Amino acid sequence: MDRWEYQTLKYKTGGWLGGKVDEQEFQNELNRFGYEGWELVSCFDTSVSQGASRDVIVVFKRKLQVG
Structure with a gap:
C-alpha cells in the first residue's frame, strides 16, 4: 500500500x-x-x-519512502 505525505505552500500575492x-x-x-x-x-x-487574491494555496504530495 502506498503512503503519502503532504506539503502546503501559501504564496503571498501582495498587501492586505x-x-x-x-x-x-x-x-x-x-x-x-x-x-x-x-x-x-x-x-x-x-x-x-x-x-x-490575497494568497495562493498550493498543495503537494510525495510518496513516503518506507524502509
Missing part, C-alpha cells in the same frame, strides 16, 4: 487587499518543490473581492 502573482517567482517556487520530489495536487486562491 491582494495583488498580482509574480509569475517567474511563483514558477521558481513550484520548481523548487518539484526538484525535491513533490507533485502538485491542487492550487487555489483566497479571493478577497472583485477578483483580487
Whole structure:
C-alpha cells in the first residue's frame, strides 16, 4: 500500500487587499518543490473581492519512502 505525505505552500500575492502573482517567482517556487520530489495536487486562491487574491494555496504530495 502506498503512503503519502503532504506539503502546503501559501504564496503571498501582495498587501492586505491582494495583488498580482509574480509569475517567474511563483514558477521558481513550484520548481523548487518539484526538484525535491513533490507533485502538485491542487492550487487555489483566497479571493478577497472583485477578483483580487490575497494568497495562493498550493498543495503537494510525495510518496513516503518506507524502509
